[in-house]
Amino acid sequence: MDRFTHYDLQRQDANLSQVFDVAVIGAGSTGAGIALDAASRGLSVVLIDRGDVASATSSSSSRLIHGGLRYLESGEVTLVAEALRERSILQKIAPHLVRPLGFTIPIVSRSRYFAFAKRHLYSATLWGYDLAGSLRSAKAHSVLSTKEVVRNLPLIRQEKLHGGLLYPDSLTDDARLTNSTVLTAHRAYGARVLTYSEVTEVKDKAGTVGLTLRSTLGKPETFEVKAKAVAVAAGVGNQLLSPLFKSQPNFDILPAKGIHLSVPREKLPLNSAAAIDVPSDKRRVFVVPWGRYSYFGTTDTRYDGDLASPDITSEDVAYLLEGLNEVFEADLAPADITGGWSGLRPLVMERGTDNPEEVSRKHAISVRNNVVFVAGGKLTTYRAMATQVTDALCEILGVKAKSQTKRLSLIGSYLPHQESELRRNIDRLLAQATSSTTERIRLGEHLIARYGAEAPKVAEVIVNSWNLHSPDLLEADEIYLGEIQYMTKFEGARTVSDLFLRRSRIATLDMDLAVSLAKASKKEIMRSLSINEAEFNLQVDQMVKAPSTKVPK
Template identity: 35%
Template sequence: MARGSTAGNMHEAEYSRGALLERLERETFDIAIIGGGITGAGIARDAAMRGLSVALIDKGDFGSGTSGRSSRLIHGGLRYLGQGHLGLVREALRERGLLLRLAPHLVWPTPFVLPLYEDSHHRPLRLRVGLAGYDLLAGTLGIGRHRGISREKVLLEEPQLRSEDLQVAFRYFDAITNDARLTLTVAQSAVRQGAAALNYVEGASLETTGGRIAGVNYRDLVGGGEGAVRARAVVSAAGPWTDRVRSLAGGAGLLRPTKGVHVVVPRARLAPNAVVAFGWRGRDLFAIPHGEYTYVGTTDTDHSGDPDCIEADYEDVAYILEAANGTFTTELSMSDVISAWAGLRPLLSEEGDPSHVSRDYDILDGPPGLYTICGGKLTTFRAMAEHLVDHIIEREQFSRRPARCRTAREPLPGGGAGDFARYKKGAVAALRDGWQMSEEVARRLVGVYGTDHVRVLSHAVREPRLLEPLIPGCPVLAAEAVHAVRQEMAMTLEDFLRRRSDLMLFGEDGGMA
């Protein structure tokens, strides 16, 4: 790709918040969605691709709630198999396989190592049977088959594992993602299909006409204006805020939110070669390598407070460090922690240990015109969206006949390159030779944006200085910040530093240099 030859043809019209707000006021939509996390974005994409008119609003940024605060795993849920949730695991494994095809730049297969110690809550024989079932349920969408690893070999592969009482280990495969960018990309796909998606627009109340929910009264948290979105059907996909939205219609609470915390430490201190899944005090945790860092989590504790006030407290971080130090030969301390994040799982209310509460989802109707979807997993968002849109179509009359669901076949923006590994190799070479980029910067650019990296470069055609690093020594380009504002709906510095890039989470200074 010669410098500017392709990128210059990919320049899009800039994102216009004003024009989208005008659409909210002017149009009557088929579906209005409250909640711009992965579930709401997935519903918007599915419905828009079927030809329905869609509005999507969120009182924060896209993916600023649960969807951007996860373990970043796209997985079948091996432990759910042990709990007997075969249907959930089968669906999640299918969705994992689809996402690897639809978004290869954002979802990538990764080896996992699971060491077993004498006091492990997993038993070797039972785990071997479970992993065989895991492989079998994945079917033709499987990534690779599990295998056992001897004590001696796993200590060679993962030399920081504690050797005392180590019995055996297993290697299996799942996938990793960038959760916030995945959510944003799904929302972008909905917009490219005609949806009106707006962040920082709060659903203040529900509009009722003739005993039926007919829209959402909103507040623009950026411009300060107010208005109403009229719609034939309103969907609550509000995650941890589901009960708050239901209360606007007089509905009872449904959720049992649990808090999950992760901490980030330098890879120089904790350096797993694969994702290490390990048990501690009856809970499963992961140590996940990420460039120069490793993040470890997660906790699973009940949270009864305000979902707007969620943070990693001292006890959460101390527990994770204790778990890591009990499994690895490291002696991590609070001074090693670069950053931490906390998120809420919007689990359906159920008695028992938080770790055993179902990760399945449910759809509830009512009052007329309002549909609520709650529960679920990051991995299964596409299937959840398909199910919900099918559910609405069966119950509502629209001016046009909706098409069948296409989301299992249509790649996400940036993912339509076919053989992505081959595409990435060629694109990186072109950036290196034609744009004089370093290998590190080129690989990151194509890895983050896929085929859409040319849209980022389009900003630098007129302003070559945008090819410079945003921060000296950092592979993130200044063009990415411009792209985030102009075409990715970034409204605040945190939107870019935390969700459009990883600088706030994976950086010594939180990207504030």
């Protein structure tokens, strides 16, 4: 194991009496990126979140690492070029988490003439997209016949279909990408990580900022962390947090809600992802295959409800289903939906507009004395944003150190030529548990997709508890008992939701299955999380009832 193997989960484990160089508030993708950038420049760092790592927007995205065709269409060329540059960096530093995926654009139109015009318009945009990413990606877009579109999207309505296009982009696991960034900062560079610790008060004294933290899990207690400089990367939480500071940032945040829904793959079979223009609406919907499920989204609506857990409404569900059913002969109904999630885009408010469709997805950074506020941007550009914030932190601290993160591989990454060796190692380990080659191959795939080069370590733990698995757990192939041990011991999971919503993603895709798997692993969960049965039941209930994952039927 690496030098730093545990999160500093209990404050008594961490030496919190020291004055850190940097305190980062918010362990979403932005804060995680800052923690890694700062720690790898040699700064002492404490990363703080009131919930789990990636418990807010960074586990609620569309999971795309992309330039954003829509932004190219609206002329935001530099934004797209930066995102595509970042896409290629992330594919190198986290190849196990940022995987190439083809997107089909079906051309749907009532007339041949409009279909022709549409195809050329898309083609021109995609040439721009290819060019913006050309030096970095070997693949370019291609034109598809109607037959090829149907092969990719078997249930697509064919009456008005006039072929389509296919373009390359990337898919990620947003929560695991964020957690890998945190783990790298922690294990490789010694960053302290305090999850379930909410910043409730800020004291600015003679060049040092004192942050009062309140624990939000377990025994209620408050404690203080001190730092010479602070980065505030609290997403939509910036709105409530910034008034605690002496000086305010020069931007405001407009929360815009987006939801996703998932159905079993057989209800919406997909052989590629797709970017669909809903004919009766100007919006584009992404449809993505994810294991045994297909998910689709998103929406984009102004939101002024509870920032901690934005709800999924029946209107949201109806809107997405109507759009999907217009394009696919899937006849999807609310009863078909097995899971979903809702999140808030922390859009930076530009003066004179409050319509989320018109607000730019660019990020904003505001430096106030020894505090750097950051918000906006995308998951795709988290690393670039983090570099700019850390440059500002270094300037405050008078430190001359350059960012390393462009070439800094995240925990779990491996080179293409190492993959076959990795598979052989895992297979050797799993042979101690099962003689079934099919089972070993399936489990090996599962582990590599989730943990990359860390998979053999997880396989070792799984093998040790193999005989305790119920047939249901083995059949589901979603989460194994050894993974629960590994996720709590080495990946910072502290609650049932951490395990089923973010370290594994099954609760976002199929909540009923997640609950039955949690019950089938109850003993292991109680042991790993050190909780009793009443607390286990409470945590399962909290996961099921959270507005951001509860889909109205």
